[in-house]
Amino acid sequence: MQVEETPLKDCFLVKPNIFKDHRGIFLETYHRKRFAELTGIDTEFVQDNQSVSSYGVLRGMHYQKGEFAQTKIVRVIYGKVLDVVVDLRPDSPTFKQTYSAILDDQNLHQLYVPKGFGHGFLTLSAKSVFGYKCDNYYTPGSEGGIIFNDPDLNIDWDFPFKEMVLSDKDRDLPTFKEVFG
């Protein structure tokens, strides 16, 4: 496993070792001890999630608030996505900054997304299977979000908005200014 710092504080790009042979591939998708050795961060994940999306589906930007905030490590099991994170920690030197990465079933890269970040992804393949670990449980009512096309965050989705498929909830998310003033 290699772990690279991203431009956002405490957010890492994780590149698992991929073992290839005539049958296919093998990789350890998570190794707590090795991740802690490489980053100095020991995270105890308690919930695994999986979502399946079709082409053009955008899920995000989401976070859980306060004590329910979740650190996540996210990956693509099948297909290809543009994964986007935003630092929503007012005290962070990278507050309000975004970072995006292509995660797919070829590079098998992962993103470690710390508590206090907003997270979302756009499916770029016909179908994506997206898996992630969370270090805090899902808590309905604690969820927050920022609209995907927020003018202040100005995320470059590199995709025609009219072709995007979102939940009604995501279409109605507030702007950054409405949340942070």
Ligand SMILES: Cc1cn([C@H]2C[C@H](O)[C@@H](COP(=O)(O)OP(=O)(O)O[C@H]3O[C@H](C)C(=O)[C@H](O)[C@H]3O)O2)c(=O)[nH]c1=O
């Ligand atoms: C997140 C979650 C949802 N649910 C239920 C609630 C709804 O009935 C249904 C779909 O939930 P939602 O529309 O919030 O799912 P996504 O839009 O994929 O939300 C996720 O999308 C972005 C990318 C994230 O990073 C978050 O993990 C999460 O917010 O699953 C649960 O039962 N447990 C859960 O942990």
